[in-house]
Amino acid sequence: MERRTIGAGALAVGAVGLGCMPMSWAYSGSRQRGDESVRAVHRALDLGVTLLDTADMYGPFTNELLLGRVLKERRAEAFVSTKVGLLVGDQHIVANGRPGYVRRACDASLRRLQTDVIDLYQLHRADPEVPVEETWGAMAELVQAGKVRALGLCALGARGGRRSGARLHDATLRQLRRVQQVFPVSAVQAELSVWSPEALEALLPWCEARGVGFLAAMPLGNGFLTGTLTPGEGFEPDDVRARHPRFTAEMMAANQPIVAGLRRVARRHGEEVTAAQVALAWVLSRGRHVVPVPGTKRERWAAENADAVDVRLTAQDLGELGLLPAAQGSWD
Numbered sequence: 333m334e335r336r337t338i339g340a341g342a343l344a345v346g347a348v349g350l351g352c353m354p355m356s357w358a359y360s361g362s363r364q365r366g367d368e369s370v371r372a373v374h375r376a377l378d379l380g381v382t383l384l385d386t387a388d389m390y391g392p393f394t395n396e397l398l399l400g401r402v403l404k405e406r407r408a409e410a411f412v413s414t415k416v417g418l419l420v421g422d423q424h425i426v427a428n429g430r431p432g433y434v435r436r437a438c439d440a441s442l443r444r445l446q447t448d449v450i451d452l453y454q455l456h457r458a459d460p461e462v463p464v465e466e467t468w469g470a471m472a473e474l475v476q477a478g479k480v481r482a483l484g485l486c487a488l489g490a491r492g493g494r495r496s497g498a499r500l501h502d503a504t505l506r507q508l509r510r511v512q513q514v515f516p517v518s519a520v521q522a523e524l525s526v527w528s529p530e531a532l533e534a535l536l537p538w539c540e541a542r543g544v545g546f547l548a549a550m551p552l553g554n555g556f557l558t559g560t561l562t563p564g565e566g567f568e569p570d571d572v573r574a575r576h577p578r579f580t581a582e583m584m585a586a587n588q589p590i591v592a593g594l595r596r597v598a599r600r601h602g603e604e605v606t607a608a609q610v611a612l613a614w615v616l617s618r619g620r621h622v623v624p625v626p627g628t629k630r631e632r633w634a635a636e637n638a639d640a641v642d643v644r645l646t647a648q649d650l651g652e653l654g655l656l657p658a659a660q661g662s663w664d
Contacts, residue, residue, distance in 0.1 A: 333348070335347065345382050387418070389456065453482070551625065578661045594607035
């Protein structure tokens with residue numbers, strides 16, 4: 333697989349990553365099967381997908397344990413990315429950025445992942461009670477201790493900014509400027525897809541100008557851009573899409589023209605090319621510093637996502653995709 337680099341340190345990864353969250357958390361709990369997920373990780377590695385993206389909160393903890401089963405055998409083939417800063421409680425999630433907690437959390441992640449070093453350690457969310465510089469400083473100490481190779485920051489979930497009129501990633505950019513003064517940022521992770529292109533406005537250019545890698549989260553729009561979801565079919569109560577404003581039956585139906593556009597482009601590239609692969613190819617075309625990280629728990633989809641690197645979009649394709657209607661949500 334084509335390789336891309338994360339940050340000024342030129343950490344090399346496969347051009348498409350693997351988001352591991354759906355294997356253990358947030359999506360259809362009844363369909364989460366450990367053995368099936370382990371096979372998906374193995375298949376991804378076989379195809380050159382090296383970046384495995386997880387977090388201690390996924391499960392919580394069980395996603396790192398699952399990856400540890402694979403890494404015990406294939407650590408040298410993987411680029412391990414995990415996150416710190418969020419604690420899952422009973423029906424709530426809270427941030428914890430205290431330096432002592434960060435150090436303990438890193439050691440716990442290393443044990444679960446069955447490795448002695450984390451390639452990319454990301455701050456999931458800043459703690460409003462702790463200056464972000466203190467949290468980042470503790471993470472930098474982990475690099476100096478040899479437990480972590482590079483640091484990354486996850487963009488704030490800022491859908492609410494769309495309603496307030498603020499630019500979507502202003503708060504994240506302020507955080508990035510602050511932590512960059514303490515220790516270099518190697519990667520930023522934020523949502524980027526055909527139906528969520530907001531990162532193109534300011535966040536992606538900020539990364540490109542500084543040699544910072546960009547991990548595109550949810551590049552398949554939580555599964556919608558694959559064209560495999562049926563409006564009105566519904567989701568299990570524990571599935572995040574059951575409460576997502578773009579996944580009501582009405583909004584899924586309204587957003588079908590986006591999927592139709594992806595399918596039109598896919599047909600021009602051959603019968604075997606899918607809407608999902610075109611969606612990933614669009615993300616890949618945003619820059620050499622961009623690595624899409626589609627999440628899946630199935631071997632079949634992991635292989636299909638990896639093959640998206642072979643879909644080369646033309647200027648006509650990109651122009652057509654750029655004219656697709658904006659996604660609608662229940663707040664619109």
